Amino acid sequence: MPKISEEHRAEKRQQIIAATLRCVERDCFHKTTMAAVVKESGLSAGSVYTYFRGKSDIIRVIAESGLTTIAEAITSFTPDPSSGEDTPPPERAIEAATQHLLDLSAELGVDLPRIALQTWAEAARDPEVRELMAPEARRIRAAWRTYAEGAIEAGRFPRDADPERIAMVLTGLLPGFILQRLMLGDVTPKVYAAGLTDLLGYSQRATQ
Amino acid sequence: MPKISEEHRAEKRQQIIAATLRCVERDCFHKTTMAAVVKESGLSAGSVYTYFRGKSDIIRVIAESGLTTIAEAITSFTPDPSSGEDTPPPERAIEAATQHLLDLSAELGVDLPRIALQTWAEAARDPEVRELMAPEARRIRAAWRTYAEGAIEAGRFPRDADPERIAMVLTGLLPGFILQRLMLGDVTPKVYAAGLTDLLGYSQRATQ
Amino acid sequence: MPKISEEHRAEKRQQIIAATLRCVERDCFHKTTMAAVVKESGLSAGSVYTYFRGKSDIIRVIAESGLTTIAEAITSFTPDPSSGEDTPPPERAIEAATQHLLDLSAELGVDLPRIALQTWAEAARDPEVRELMAPEARRIRAAWRTYAEGAIEAGRFPRDADPERIAMVLTGLLPGFILQRLMLGDVTPKVYAAGLTDLLGYSQRATQ
Amino acid sequence: MPKISEEHRAEKRQQIIAATLRCVERDCFHKTTMAAVVKESGLSAGSVYTYFRGKSDIIRVIAESGLTTIAEAITSFTPDPSSGEDTPPPERAIEAATQHLLDLSAELGVDLPRIALQTWAEAARDPEVRELMAPEARRIRAAWRTYAEGAIEAGRFPRDADPERIAMVLTGLLPGFILQRLMLGDVTPKVYAAGLTDLLGYSQRATQ
DNA sequence: CATGAATGAGTATTCATTCAT
DNA sequence: GATGAATGAATACTCATTCAT
Numbered sequence: 082m083p084k085i086s087e088e089h090r091a092e093k094r095q096q097i098i099a100a101t102l103r104c105v106e107r108d109c110f111h112k113t114t115m116a117a118v119v120k121e122s123g124l125s126a127g128s129v130y131t132y133f134r135g136k137s138d139i140i141r142v143i144a145e146s147g148l149t150t151i152a153e154a155i156t157s158f159t160p161d162p163s164s165g166e167d168t169p170p171p172e173r174a175i176e177a178a179t180q181h182l183l184d185l186s187a188e189l190g191v192d193l194p195r196i197a198l199q200t201w202a203e204a205a206r207d208p209e210v211r212e213l214m215a216p217e218a219r220r221i222r223a224a225w226r227t228y229a230e231g232a233i234e235a236g237r238f239p240r241d242a243d244p245e246r247i248a249m250v251l252t253g254l255l256p257g258f259i260l261q262r263l264m265l266g267d268v269t270p271k272v273y274a275a276g277l278t279d280l281l282g283y284s285q286r287a288t289q
Numbered sequence: 290m291p292k293i294s295e296e297h298r299a300e301k302r303q304q305i306i307a308a309t310l311r312c313v314e315r316d317c318f319h320k321t322t323m324a325a326v327v328k329e330s331g332l333s334a335g336s337v338y339t340y341f342r343g344k345s346d347i348i349r350v351i352a353e354s355g356l357t358t359i360a361e362a363i364t365s366f367t368p369d370p371s372s373g374e375d376t377p378p379p380e381r382a383i384e385a386a387t388q389h390l391l392d393l394s395a396e397l398g399v400d401l402p403r404i405a406l407q408t409w410a411e412a413a414r415d416p417e418v419r420e421l422m423a424p425e426a427r428r429i430r431a432a433w434r435t436y437a438e439g440a441i442e443a444g445r446f447p448r449d450a451d452p453e454r455i456a457m458v459l460t461g462l463l464p465g466f467i468l469q470r471l472m473l474g475d476v477t478p479k480v481y482a483a484g485l486t487d488l489l490g491y492s493q494r495a496t497q
Numbered sequence: 498m499p500k501i502s503e504e505h506r507a508e509k510r511q512q513i514i515a516a517t518l519r520c521v522e523r524d525c526f527h528k529t530t531m532a533a534v535v536k537e538s539g540l541s542a543g544s545v546y547t548y549f550r551g552k553s554d555i556i557r558v559i560a561e562s563g564l565t566t567i568a569e570a571i572t573s574f575t576p577d578p579s580s581g582e583d584t585p586p587p588e589r590a591i592e593a594a595t596q597h598l599l600d601l602s603a604e605l606g607v608d609l610p611r612i613a614l615q616t617w618a619e620a621a622r623d624p625e626v627r628e629l630m631a632p633e634a635r636r637i638r639a640a641w642r643t644y645a646e647g648a649i650e651a652g653r654f655p656r657d658a659d660p661e662r663i664a665m666v667l668t669g670l671l672p673g674f675i676l677q678r679l680m681l682g683d684v685t686p687k688v689y690a691a692g693l694t695d696l697l698g699y700s701q702r703a704t705q
Numbered sequence: 706m707p708k709i710s711e712e713h714r715a716e717k718r719q720q721i722i723a724a725t726l727r728c729v730e731r732d733c734f735h736k737t738t739m740a741a742v743v744k745e746s747g748l749s750a751g752s753v754y755t756y757f758r759g760k761s762d763i764i765r766v767i768a769e770s771g772l773t774t775i776a777e778a779i780t781s782f783t784p785d786p787s788s789g790e791d792t793p794p795p796e797r798a799i800e801a802a803t804q805h806l807l808d809l810s811a812e813l814g815v816d817l818p819r820i821a822l823q824t825w826a827e828a829a830r831d832p833e834v835r836e837l838m839a840p841e842a843r844r845i846r847a848a849w850r851t852y853a854e855g856a857i858e859a860g861r862f863p864r865d866a867d868p869e870r871i872a873m874v875l876t877g878l879l880p881g882f883i884l885q886r887l888m889l890g891d892v893t894p895k896v897y898a899a900g901l902t903d904l905l906g907y908s909q910r911a912t913q
Numbered sequence: 914c915a916t917g918a919a920t921g922a923g924t925a926t927t928c929a930t931t932c933a934t
Numbered sequence: 935g936a937t938g939a940a941t942g943a944a945t946a947c948t949c950a951t952t953c954a955t
Contacts, residue, residue, distance in 0.1 A: 109414045111319035115950055125916045127952080136950065171491065195413050202410030205403050205471050206317045218472045232491075239490045246484030249469060249476055256468045257461020263413050264426045268457055276454030282447040283379065283440075283489050293939065323925055333941045335927080344925065501918065525830045527735035531946055541920045543948080552946065587907065611829050618826030621819050621887050622733045634888045648907070655906040662900030665885060665892055672884045673877020679829050680842045684873055692870030697907050698863040699795065699856070739929055749937045751931080760929065 094132050097122050098146075101139050102191045109199055110140050137207075144200040144210045147193070148217035151255070154181040155224040168231045171251060172281070176274035179258050183270065194259040201256070218252075225251040302340050305330050306354075309347050310399045317407050318348050345415075352408040352418045355401070356425030359463070362389040363432040376439045379459060380489070384482035387466050391478065402467040409464070426460075433459040510548050513538050514562075517555050518607045525615050526556050553623075560616040560626045563609070564633035567671070570597040571640040584647040587667060588697070592690035595674050599686065610675040617672070634668075641667040718756050721746050722770075725763050726815045733823055734764050761831070768824040768834045771817070772841035775879070778805040779848040792855045795875060796905070800898035803882050807894065818883040825880070842876075849875040 100122035104113040115136055119126045133139050155178050169177075186193040204211040225248035232238050238247065254277070261268045308330035312321040323344055327334045341347045366377075366385040377385075394401040412419040433456035440446050446455065462485070469476045516538035520529040531552055535542050549555045571594050585593075602609040620627040641664035648654050654663065670693070677684045724746035728737040739760055743750045757763050779802050793801075810817040828835040852875070853868035862871065878901070885892045 109319070109410060111317065112414070114948085116948095119917095126918090126950095127916055128914085130951070131914070171488070198410050198413045201468055201471075202317060202406050205406045206315075206320070211472065215472055218469070222469075222473070237491055238487060242487035242490060243483065246480055247487045248484075249481060250462065250465075250484040250488050253462050253465020253469060253476075253481070254458065256464040257458070260409060260464045261426070261430075261457060261461060263409075264419065264423055265430070268461075272454055273457055273461070275451070276456075276458040279446060279450035279455045280379070280458050281489060281491050282450060283445055292937075322923085324923095327942095334925095334943090335941055336939075338926070339939065500916075523830075525735065525826060527733070528830070530944080532944090542922090542946095543920055544918075546947065547918065587904070614826050614829045617884060617887075618733060618822050621822045622736070627888065631888055634885070638885075638889070653907055654903060658903035658906060659899070662896055663903045664900075665897055666878065666881070666900040666904050669881020669885060669892075669897070670874065670877050672880040673874075676825060676880045677842070677846075677873060677877060679825075680835065680839055681846070684877075688870055689873055689877070691867065692872075692874040695862060695866035695871045696795065696874050697905060698866060699861055699905050738927085740927095743938095750929095750939090751937055752935080754930070755935070 090132065093124070093128075094142075097124065097129055097132055097139065098142060099191075101143065102189075102196060105143070105199055106192050106195055110203055137209075140200075140203060141210055141213055143196070144203055145213045145217065147197055147200050148214050148221070150185060150193070151178075151182065151197075152217050152220040152224065154178050154185070155221055157181075168228065168235050168237060170237075170278075170281075171228075171232075172274040172277040174228060175251065175254055175258075175277055176270045178255065179273060180270040182255075182259075194262055197256075197259055198263065221255075222248050222252050298340065301332075301336075302350075305332065305337055305340055305347065306350060307399075309351065310397075310404060313351070313407055314400050314403055318411055348411060349418055349421055351404070352411055353421045353425070355405055355408050356422050356429070358393060358401070359386075359390065359405075360425050360428040360432065362386050362393070363429055365389075376436065376443050376445060378445075378486075378489075379436075379440075380482040380485040382436060383459065383462055383466075383485055384478045386463065387478040387481060390463075390467075402470055405464075405467055406471065429463075430456050430460050506548065509540075509544075510558075513540065513545055513548055513555065514558060515607075517559065518605075518612060521559070521615055522608050522611055526619055556619060557626055557629055559612065560619055561629045561633070563613055563616050564630050564637070566601060566609070567594075567598065567613075568633050568636040568640065570594050570601070571637055573597075584644065584651050584653060586653075586694075586697075587644075587648075588690040588693040590644060591667065591670055591674075591693055592686045594671065595686040595689060598671075598675075610678055613672075613675055614679060637671075638664050638668050714756065717748070717752075718766075721748065721753055721756055721763065722766060723815075725767065726813075726820060729767070729823055730816050730819055734827055761833075764824075764827060765834055765837055767820070768827055769837045769841065771821055771824050772838050772845065774809060774817070775802075775806065775821075776841050776844040776848065778802050778809070779845055781805075792852065792859050792861060794861075794902075794905075795852075795856075796898040796901040798852060799875065799878055799882075799901055800894045802879065803894040803897060806879075806883075818886055821880075821883055822887065845879075846872050846876050 097118065101113065101118050104117045104121055107113075115126065115129065118136075118139070119129055122129065133142075155174075182193055200210070200214065204214045222245075226244045228251070229238065229242070229244035229247040232247075233240065233242050233244060254273075258268055258270075258273050305326065309321065309326050312325045312329055315321075323334070323337065326344075326347070327337055330337065341350075363382075363386050366382050366389070390401055408418070408422065412422045430453075434452045436459070437446065437450070437452035437455040440455075441448070441450055441452060462481075466476055466478075466481050513534065517529065517534050520533045520537055523529075531542070531545065534552075534555070535545055538545065549558075571590075598609055616626070616630065620630045638661075642660045644667070645654065645658070645660035645663040648663075649656070649658050649660060670689075674684055674686075674689050721742065725737065725742050728741045728745055731737075739750065739753065742760075742763070743753055746753065757766075779798075806817055824834070824838065828838045846869075849872035850868045853862065853866070853871035856862050856871075857864065857866050857868060878897075882892055882894075882897050
């Protein structure tokens, strides 16, 4: 019965991932001991090692899946231009993406911003983790690019605007949100979006 | 060996900090062993402990000084509005700030973005580190706010724009630059600034 | 490896205690390294720490159990007065108690006097150890007090004698035996008891 | 000027000894660091090493001088029989000796019982320390023996009593006093002496 | 498959002693 | 003689991983 076995396997893996996330939220990856994961998961030490090759294997899965979540969030808020839907203004997209991150955190009972930071730090030192996260980072960028292309098409951005560059900036706003939330704790999706609205009101010509 | 001068002491501390930075660049804080710091610094194990209370003391100094550097960079590129200088467009300020980060990295021989990420991760975990970094984070925000106030005054932003919100977004662009540079490696100050220019060309009204 | 039995656990703990005692006999507590205990016990470093929280935990168990042994010895040699048995003269009780200490040392292959001295020194320094040893010290005193009460009852001591005070002196004789044995090496239970006999022959009135 | 130099040397040594005693009172010998001694003495690290060969040298001097003090106390309270003075009863001698110990502690500002225990423990493990303390232990014993001889002579003890054995028991009472004081804290010279009085009232024949 | 005790290399930190000034 | 910074071997303890049951 390979089907059931496979399902069972996935379930157990998820159980371990969830336990690890709860541990990592309290501490970072390196201060999270396998003993803690074992205890939190309710499994035995040996059991964990039948579902994961080791600690770094768990970390990698977390790093990978973390960005996937964000990528999906953005994709869903940046409608395919061919769909005929109106391209929303960037502040609405940013607001939706950041709000989705918080909603998901609440839903999963996990502080995703905190986890995200840990995976970024891990990516900075472990090339294998970086390799794993890069495709997802590119998907996020691509989602914003698609959005930008649509907006250019619709005449919202200058004709000669480069959609990739715009995507870079929009992509860059997310880590900035997460980091300021962790460090200063005062940013919310609404306020952040409002700030972007204000910023977009910039005009080259001073009016006075 | 007579009493050491305060100057010499500061020099030795800097020597240890530099050695630690070189280690942390290869690995993260937690994988950086004191033995490695000792070896890299060329001092003895005991000696390091006469200049720092312990590993976390070194980490804290790094975390603190890292943001100070960035804060200074931004302050220098966002002129005091009362100075009579023209408020530069935001893309120029962002370009200058990010470029300064890279210049400083080259000058110090240290990959500051990588270090920054490590300190952020540490701040997420160690409240004491967060406490140390928060004031600097606030200084960075304040610098952008001063910039925004000047720009509003000059009529570049709408009269009713909130300078603090604008500062949030501009502050948020920096981590986004650092992270994308680490993860995808394709952002440069010029390109990032160009992306911001394009983004600022956004108009609420579609032109077609 | 299934769950270990409580019995096996106690056995392992005893094995570690025994190894530590052998080490402490050569050196004191503080010069006894965990590495030495590990080597002497034949276990691995990690294993020792699954049976004891740390070095001081081992020391405390030794300190506690050491006095228990002596307390038991004295209790057994000072019959309950209600038992109807004759109260033995104090010199016999002292002889039996000291002899029991030596017998037990031979039986366990451990120089108990030497260990006792180490635990006393530790008690002098570590309030927690003192707290652990005090109840046993009180039990020893109480055993002598019971003895004294019986002897007063039997008319061997003056009616107005205070059993607690007598217990203090008798309790005090034991450390004196142990210490002189260690320092000068010439006291034996028999000789010590004989000395007490001579001392008890003291009369207030000179006979010449 | 070797005379002055020698005096100066002795003074400095005493200063270091006193500082060490204050440290040892808080902790044991092994937990007393040279850094602490240096700080407490007000000298420099290098200076301490010009007056003592090292830590164990200091310990040895303390171990040696500690017993000397006690020996002197006892000798002064057990008058030479040839002096014609009356031999005091043993309880008076014990009371005087223990009281002298406490008086001296107060005078020196050092908890001598605590220090004594440390030196005994050290003697138990370091043969060199034992070698140093043994002569003093023998002097103490000899003092009691002289006392016992006088008392036998005076007819206070049976003619066939062995003065050496009596000395053993009387010598043994002192550590017992010190240890109970440390562990239970309820013995005083007066009470201890009263206990000895009661004990000496023992009669072979039950009177009922 | 499950268990959890065993492993032992690895870690941060201390401290008696030295010696250049 | 005095100083105090430098030394580096030694120490208690941890933890990812394994494997006998």
